[in-house]
Amino acid sequence: MRVLMTGAAGGVATMLRPLLVGLYDEVVLSDRRAPEGLAAHERFVAADLGDPDSLAAACDGVDGIIHLGGQAYEAEWEVIHSANITGCWNLFEAARQAGVERVVFASSNHAIGFYPRRDRIGVDEPVRPDSRYGISKAFGEAVGSFYADKFGLRVLSIRIGNVGPVPLDKRRLSIWIHQEDLLSLIRIGLEHPELHNAIVYGVSQNERSWWDNRTAYRLGYAPRHRAEDHVDAALAAQAKLPPDPIGDLFQGGTFCAAEFAGDLKRTSS
Numbered sequence: 001m002r003v004l005m006t007g008a009a010g011g012v013a014t015m016l017r018p019l020l021v022g023l024y025d026e027v028v029l030s031d032r033r034a035p036e037g038l039a040a041h042e043r044f045v046a047a048d049l050g051d052p053d054s055l056a057a058a059c060d061g062v063d064g065i066i067h068l069g070g071q072a073y074e075a076e077w078e079v080i081h082s083a084n085i086t087g088c089w090n091l092f093e094a095a096r097q098a099g100v101e102r103v104v105f106a107s108s109n110h111a112i113g114f115y116p117r118r119d120r121i122g123v124d125e126p127v128r129p130d131s132r133y134g135i136s137k138a139f140g141e142a143v144g145s146f147y148a149d150k151f152g153l154r155v156l157s158i159r160i161g162n163v164g165p166v167p168l169d170k171r172r173l174s175i176w177i178h179q180e181d182l183l184s185l186i187r188i189g190l191e192h193p194e195l196h197n198a199i200v201y202g203v204s205q206n207e208r209s210w211w212d213n214r215t216a217y218r219l220g221y222a223p224r225h226r227a228e229d230h231v232d233a234a235l236a237a238q239a240k241l242p243p244d245p246i247g248d249l250f251q252g253g254t255f256c257a258a259e260f261a262g263d264l265k266r267t268s269s
């Protein structure tokens with residue numbers, strides 16, 4: 001199986017690349033900047049998500065895509081629009097034209113960030129984006145649904161919490177995912193024989209999770225990492241952070257607090 005990974009020079013891709021060794025025959029790495037230290041099974045194809053021709057070259061002969069590329073945090077609308085709206089559309093369209101069978105889309109918790117922390121939500125509730133960035137991730141989930149229904153691609157959108165070796169603060173005790181667990185979800189997207197289109201939460205086995213991840217479990221997800229194993233360090237780090245009266249109410253944290261000029265009572269009720 002030949003897999004294309006976009007955003008290959010980025011933080012998440014850099015954590016995932018060593019874990020892909022031995023899993024797939026070839027991993028095509030794509031980004032607008034070159035990733036470091038290519039392994040024997042890796043090949044770099046420079047591609048800007050705004051450029052359909054370079055995306056076509058990256059998709060050539062590929063069976064499945066891990067789409068990590070794009071703007072990974074809040075920015076002005078023009079930046080989000082170019083990388084995550086037009087760029088995401090271009091990626092799915094290049095995949096369809098090249099006959100790629102599967103796309104795993106790196107969505108984000110910020111698509112649902114304005115749900116209060118007291119709520120437990122699944123994937124059937126309406127999106128509540130907390131940022132332009134979150135809107136673009138909800139858009140990507142819709143594009144994935146469309147390409148699955150209309151053109152028969154198999155698509156998994158993973159609403160990633162926060163990826164890394166350990167949860168860094170109190171919020172991350174709820175939303176953290178270890179990179180090995182993220183890889184397990186990505187493998188479901190690339191390999192599950194009955195996948196059509198699904199949205200799952202990219203979260204480890206966290207007691208404090210706000211999310212009902214039964215769709216992922218139904219697809220065979222069995223996370224190995226538990227945020228609670230790191231609780232002391234995470235809460236010690238939290239104690240050094242200033243309180244955030246708005247961000248601390250909502251699942252999206254600081255993304256919700258930024259620019260907030262709404263009615264806190266209505267938004268949080």
Ligand SMILES: NC(=O)c1ccc[n+]([C@@H]2O[C@H](COP(=O)([O-])OP(=O)(O)OC[C@H]3O[C@@H](n4cnc5c(N)ncnc54)[C@H](O)[C@@H]3O)[C@@H](O)[C@H]2O)c1
Binds near residue numbers: 006069
């Ligand atoms: N890091 C997390 O914990 C986290 C959480 C939720 C979702 N995500 C999502 O996962 C993905 C990877 O996140 P990351 O933390 O590695 O981000 P990152 O910023 O480190 O990497 C993103 C990569 O995309 C590339 N890129 C940006 N715009 C591009 C364009 N127009 N054309 C081609 N390449 C472009 C950048 O060069 C960069 O290497 C992103 O889609 C992000 O939204 C990450």
